[in-house]
Amino acid sequence: MENYFEKIQKYLHTGHAEEMDNRIERLRKYIDEILLNMKDTQERRCGYLHLYGVSQTCAFIALKRNQDVELATMVGMLHDLHSYKVMNTENHAEHGAVLARQILEELSLTTEKETDLICSAIRNHSSKAATHSAFDEVLKDADVLQHYLYNPLFTVMEQEKCRLQNLLTEFGIKRI
Ligand SMILES: [Fe+2]
Numbered sequence: 001m002e003n004y005f006e007k008i009q010k011y012l013h014t015g016h017a018e019e020m021d022n023r024i025e026r027l028r029k030y031i032d033e034i035l036l037n038m039k040d041t042q043e044r045r046c047g048y049l050h051l052y053g054v055s056q057t058c059a060f061i062a063l064k065r066n067q068d069v070e071l072a073t074m075v076g077m078l079h080d081l082h083s084y085k086v087m088n089t090e091n092h093a094e095h096g097a098v099l100a101r102q103i104l105e106e107l108s109l110t111t112e113k114e115t116d117l118i119c120s121a122i123r124n125h126s127s128k129a130a131t132h133s134a135f136d137e138v139l140k141d142a143d144v145l146q147h148y149l150y151n152p153l154f155t156v157m158e159q160e161k162c163r164l165q166n167l168l169t170e171f172g173i174k175r176i
Pocket of ligand 1: 050079143
């Protein structure tokens with residue numbers, strides 16, 4: 001029997017099973033299994049919101065900057081997965097990169113070069129004050145944008161203000 005997520009996915013993709021056979025959906029299925037096994041329902045909710053929220057903002061920013069939208073969607077889903085899986089954020093960028101490599105290799109989803117690209121972005125994503133590669137920057141900006149879009153009425157964290165302002169300017173948005 002189809003589970004809830006398969007039903008949602010089929011609904012979103014007008015029921016065409018072949019639409020589900022791509023790397024993003026194969027990775028989503030794997031990540032859903034990890035999130036569904038989280039005991040703490042509040043943390044599970046946060047995991048879904050943040051990982052898939054960042055995945056979507058990654059896709060949007062990647063489209064704007066001519067970066068690989070497929071890999072950007074995937075890196076967003078993976079970037080904080082380790083933190084939610086073990087419920088510990090200590091050194092989470094490094095641990096997240098290791099877990100991402102393990103998953104991508106286990107699922108044989110990406111080439112070595114693609115895996116390196118994804119893992120580098122995850123490894124560097126906590127260094128918001130520094131600038132890394134164009135693909136790394138997509139993830140950092142997407143992380144900040146998701147925090148903001150969760151509730152634009154919340155006060156923006158000091159360390160995210162500059163990056164958010166630059167991002168809004170890039171998208172032609174005058175103020176926050
Ligand atoms: Fe994040």
